[in-house]
Amino acid sequence: xxxxxxxxxxxxxxxxxxxxxxxxxxxxxFYEMFYDDAVLASKELELTLTGRDCGQEERAPMCGVPYHSxxxxxxxxxxxxxxxxxxxxxxxxxLAKGVVKREVIRVVTPGTLVxxxxxxxxxxxxxxxxxxxxxxxxxxxxxxxxxEIHAAQFTDPDDSTLKNELSxxxxxxxxxxxxxxxxxxxxGFIRNRLSCCAxxxxxEQYDFSEAQRRVLExxxxxxxxxxxxxxxxxxxxxxxxLLDYLTETQMNGVDRLVSLDLYSExxxxxxxxxxxxxxxxxETMRTGEKKGTLLWVLDRTRTAMGKRLIRxxxxxxxxxxxxxxxxxxxxxxxxxxTMLRDTVRERLGGIYDMERLMTKIVFGxxxxxxxxTFGAAxxxxxxxxxxxxxxxxxFLREIYQEMDExxxxxxxxxxxxxxxxxxxxxxxxxxxxxYSAELDEVRSLVTGSREYLAGIESRERExxxxxxxxxxxxxxxxxxxxxxxxxLELVPADYIRKQTLSTGERYITEELKDxxxxxxxxxxxxxxxxxxLFRELREFISGHLFRIQRTAxxxxxxxxxxxxxxxxxxxx
Numbered sequence: 158x159x160x161x162x163x164x165x166x167x168x169x170x171x172x173x174x175x176x177x178x179x180x181x182x183x184x185x186x187f188y189e190m191f192y193d194d195a196v197l198a199s200k201e202l203e204l205t206l207t208g209r210d211c212g213q214e215e216r217a218p219m220c221g222v223p224y225h226s227x228x229x230x231x232x233x234x235x236x237x238x239x240x241x242x243x244x245x246x247x248x249x250x251x252l253a254k255g256v257v258k259r260e261v262i263r264v265v266t267p268g269t270l271v272x273x274x275x276x277x278x279x280x281x282x283x284x285x286x287x288x289x290x291x292x293x294x295x296x297x298x299x300x301x302x303x304x305e306i307h308a309a310q311f312t313d314p315d316d317s318t319l320k321n322e323l324s325x326x327x328x329x330x331x332x333x334x335x336x337x338x339x340x341x342x343x344x345g346f347i348r349n350r351l352s353c354c355a356x357x358x359x360x361e362q363y364d365f366s367e368a369q370r371r372v373l374e375x376x377x378x379x380x381x382x383x384x385x386x387x388x389x390x391x392x393x394x395x396x397x398x399l400l401d402y403l404t405e406t407q408m409n410g411v412d413r414l415v416s417l418d419l420y421s422e423x424x425x426x427x428x429x430x431x432x433x434x435x436x437x438x439x440e441t442m443r444t445g446e447k448k449g450t451l452l453w454v455l456d457r458t459r460t461a462m463g464k465r466l467i468r469x470x471x472x473x474x475x476x477x478x479x480x481x482x483x484x485x486x487x488x489x490x491x492x493x494x495t496m497l498r499d500t501v502r503e504r505l506g507g508i509y510d511m512e513r514l515m516t517k518i519v520f521g522x523x524x525x526x527x528x529x530t531f532g533a534a535x536x537x538x539x540x541x542x543x544x545x546x547x548x549x550x551x552f553l554r555e556i557y558q559e560m561d562e563x564x565x566x567x568x569x570x571x572x573x574x575x576x577x578x579x580x581x582x583x584x585x586x587x588x589x590x591x592y593s594a595e596l597d598e599v600r601s602l603v604t605g606s607r608e609y610l611a612g613i614e615s616r617e618r619e620x621x622x623x624x625x626x627x628x629x630x631x632x633x634x635x636x637x638x639x640x641x642x643x644x645l646e647l648v649p650a651d652y653i654r655k656q657t658l659s660t661g662e663r664y665i666t667e668e669l670k671d672x673x674x675x676x677x678x679x680x681x682x683x684x685x686x687x688x689x690l691f692r693e694l695r696e697f698i699s700g701h702l703f704r705i706q707r708t709a710x711x712x713x714x715x716x717x718x719x720x721x722x723x724x725x726x727x728x729x
Contacts, residue, residue: 162210163256165191165217171244171261178242178264179234181227185250188243189221201237202230231265232275238354241265264406267354268330271302271410271516278510279456279464281305285328286399287319288363288391289337294319295391297399298326301407303465303512304706305416306399310392316343317429318422323351324430325472331355332402334363334394350430358398365390368397375400376417385419392419412699413519415706426474438471457723459502461510462709463716470717484718487552491722497544498726501719504541509534511709519699525578525587528694532570535563538708545715552718559711561704566697573694585680588687596686602679606672610636613669623647628669636673637663 161169168191172180179198181188190198191209195218199206208216222230231241243265247258268284276282281300288295292314299306307326313319320343323331331347335357338344347355361367369381372393381387396417403411434442439452447453452471458464475481491498514531517523523531538560545557578587590597614628623644630636634656640648641661652664698705 167256167259171259175242175261175264178240180242180244180261181222181231182244183224183246183259184221186224187221188224188227189219191217191219195220197239198234201239202233228272228274232270232272235265235267235270235275238267261408263408263410266330266406268328269301269403269406270329271513271520271522273510273513273517276302276513278461278513280468281326281465283326283328284330284332284399284403285323285326286395286402287331287333287337288394288398289334289340290391293391295389295393295395296322297392297395298328299399299403299414301403301410301413302516303416303462304413304516304702305418306396306414307418307420308386308389308392308396309420309422310389310395311422316340316346318427319343320346321427321429322422323347324428324433325425327351327353329353332358332399334358334398335360358402362401363394363398365394365397367401368394371397371400375411375414384417389419407520410516410520412702413516415703416710424476426476428474433472439468454728455721455724457502457720457727458716459505459719460508460712460716462512462713463505463720466713467717467720483551486550487718488721488725490548490550490553491719492725495726497548498719498722501541501544501715502723504537504544505712505716505719507533507537508541508712511535511705511712515698515702515705515709518695519702521695523695524580525574525582525691526580528570528691528698529574529576529578531698532567532574535705535708536567536571538562538567538712539564541712541715552714556711556715559707560715561708563701563704563708566701566705569694569697573690582688582691583684585684585687588690593686593690596683596690599679599683599686602675603683606676606679609672613672621647621649629663634663635665635677636669637665638669639663 168180168182171182172194179190179194181190183189195206198204199220202220202222204220204222207219209219210216234241241264242261243263244259245262247260250257266284268282270276270282282302283298283300286297286299293310293312295308295310296319297306297308309322311318323346328351330353331351333355338357344355347353372384372386373379373381376384378384381393386393400411400414403414428436437450439450440447441449452468455471456464456467458467475484491501509530511531511534514523514527514534517527518531539562542557542560542562545553545560548554548557573588573592575587575589579585585603586600588596590600610628614626617628617638618624618626623640625641625644627639628636629639637655638652639658639661640663645662648662648664651666653666654662655665656663
């Protein structure tokens with residue numbers, strides 16, 4: 158067999174570690190797939206199957222998708238039950254010595270989606286972890302797009318409680334301890350009733366000592382008692398196994414999970430899957446739509462965070478009269494005070510999805526526009542919080558206390574990012590003038606060069622008498638002076654021919670060549686500096702994750718209570 162090319166040797170080394178995943182292998186502006194992956198993806202995504210010379214006698218089957226529009230293709234594969242490994246170029250191909258360094262930066266699975274284009278803003282995307290022991294279960298359910306983990310431990314002789322809990326959360330993916338394989342009936346329930354992706358993890362991923370270490374590290378505690386987990390070893394194992402799986406697949410996004418909710422199954426009304434469907438809580442039996450359901454009647458929320466929380470409230474009916482009463486007190490206060498309710502709802506309308514924008518920031522896949530949108534959302538918090546200053550009900554007072562105005566973060570974003578930033582960093586001019594003196598100095602060379610070029614163009618027209626002479630630029634030839642055929646006899650002797658066109662000639666001068674070098678160096682340095690300043694801003698925001706998460710939760714609860722009050726007013 159002929160020797161493989163160095164690039165394909167690299168591909169096979171990486172693919173060997175991701176045999177069960179479709180490997181999106183970055184080559185320039187495309188994610189390429191090869192061999193079996195290419196044949197499968199071309200069929201599932203209706204892509205043209207081509208071939209590539211790789212050093213072997215036969216060409217390797219190949220297909221690809223543009224990297225800037227890959228999300229739609231990935232979403233289609235995930236929906237069909239596949240997992241996708243994203244293999245990125247870890248260095249600039251222009252600077253690479255030999256084969257470009259590449260690594261898998263993330264494995265995308267149904268329960269680990271964080272891209273807003275692949276998610277329903279009004280619904281959580283849960284992944285569940287199950288750890289059984291005899292008649293007991295540890296259950297952990299997380300949504301990494303919002304940063305929340307719910308966990309419980311319960312005794313369940315007939316598996317009915319576990320079925321109810323899984324029905325309540327409706328996870329899109331389930332991972333489990335190998336002991337769960339003995340639960341044959343549960344396997345059929347997951348496969349046939351929940352229709353979600355399921356995977357058996359390794360036993361060591363649920364090892365209690367390691368699970369305990371991971372949990373304490375994740376939430377910054379020194380003892381399980383601080384998390385009320387000291388009497389729930391199976392819950393610890395379920396959380397630990399889930400964290401290990403997420404670390405393996407998400408590489409750098411597990412830090413997003415900061416909100417731990419320990420609950421008892423006795424907190425909520427036990428409803429099996431059949432009852433939930435018959436009650437049409439969130440979707441109708443006939444069409445599966447929201448319209449016509451209880452959620453449709455009650456949902457007047459103004460934020461994406463409120464939409465997800467009100468769905469949880471509807472799907473998880475409380476059993477405690479005291480807690481129900483406190484919720485109703487908050488709703489009643491908003492119902493009775495029309496001005497308060499209207500003002501709250503108006504100001505909620507200006508708050509974007511803080512939770513999922515924060516996820517993009519933590520994962521590092523946010524755009525400048527995402528950060529600017531996040532800044533606009535938190536800039537609206539002081540006005541919203543001020544509405545609650547004189548409220549009386551317990552839950553509204555708690556929301557007032559928990560809602561941080563985050564003015565320091567809003568101020569930093571406002572000083573750093575221009576009002577209307579470009580879509581990507583590589584377009585430049587993302588960072589506002591005045592934020593960095595060093596950047597301003599470099600940028601002045603880039604912006605000033607435009608005026609300087611215009612000055613050269615005007616001077617050369619006057620010197621040569623060529624009225625339509627123009628200075629242009631392209632990536633291949635750089636800067637040039639273009640002269641039409643009818644004016645070629647007027648070209649001075651110091652012009653150096655660079656390119657012949659059907660309509661004329663392109664030239665370069667020593668002055669233009671020198672200026673080109675300075676402009677391109679300044680432009681590259683400007684982009685590098687902006688990228689570094691943007692990274693520092695992301696890290697600053699991420700450092701306040703807990704404050705932001707708590708505030709987002711408070712905003713969501715206020716939105717739900719105001720929605721209930723508005724529904725009560727509208728529906729009598």
